[in-house]
Amino acid sequence: MPKDRSEQILDFAEREIRKNGFDGVSFRDIADAIGVKSASVHYHFPTKANLGAEVTRRYATRFIEALGSASDPSETSSDRMRRLADGYIEAYKEDTSTCLCAVLGSVVNHLPDETSKEVRGYYAQLQEWVRTALSQSDTALAPNVVVGTLQGAMILALFTDDAAPLIEAKNHIVSLA
């Protein structure tokens, strides 16, 4: 079955936001890319604030679900950190683009409320997952440090156009978890 239009729009919007930022994509860009007019995009997502929110919500759901359980007793903390880091690495490789969070996070106070609310929600979920994932370990790693390290590595990966900084961050975190 063919992809429905809303999904097509979200796909392209997500890719462009991750590459160019929230202000770096327009309704016309999206419309042109999928072969409709901008008014049709507005039919599916009435405002840009709404579009940003939906892109973020979908991204968050996908990312968090892919992480799986943070409390499976058959796993170690390192196992979970490895999965987390791999999530970032895959996100990077998807389109040699950053995670949505690094792009939208750095300008969160500039985003429309409807969008920033979702970005904050995503961070809260991620933070909670890491907190749980590390809760049975006596590691000195703070959840903030884990998330920050991967986030920052994402940006560095963009510069070198190479996943190496992400691999280093992964090794660092896994070895300390």
Added chain:
Amino acid sequence: MPKDRSEQILDFAEREIRKNGFDGVSFRDIADAIGVKSASVHYHFPTKANLGAEVTRRYATRFIEALGSASDPSETSSDRMRRLADGYIEAYKEDTSTCLCAVLGSVVNHLPDETSKEVRGYYAQLQEWVRTALSQSDTALAPNVVVGTLQGAMILALFTDDAAPLIEAKNHIVSLA
């Protein structure tokens, strides 16, 4: 002596870019803020690519110079990491805004060439400083990890509106250096 106009423009442009991103500030915003017309801003900085480049160059120079020596033999690696982290913390406190690098770095491939060139140059300098600063230590900390961790913590600090993630990142890096 009064600040000259170019400096006033750079001051405001830097603050806005760090809060709202490169696309989040316009020549008119700047002109209004300092009480001139947008044509006057263009007189000092002919294009936005040029303005972005000058803002970045000035920011980089200030930040790197504030770091001081990366090879003073009377200091330990931890001392240097402490200074580096404090640089980020001060940058955050300046206006509860991110470092320029986190904002521009995440969309580096979307920036005009003239601007992105300066952003990349800044990163190279920073990376080199950290590499030198750690070169006499047998720490397992990679320069990428150090920079990434602080960068990522900056973004997290924005969310919580609190420097706590930066403090955690600082402690983490200093203790491992």
Added chain:
DNA sequence: GTCTATAATTTGATAGAC
């Protein structure tokens, strides 16, 4: 659902007077 048409605003940028 998609279109045409259009409104209202904002953007980066330039020409030329003072």
Added chain:
DNA sequence: GTCTATCAAATTATAGAC
């Protein structure tokens, strides 16, 4: 150096026909 005046293009968004 700053101004007025202006441009061409792009932006988000809406009304109404099909």
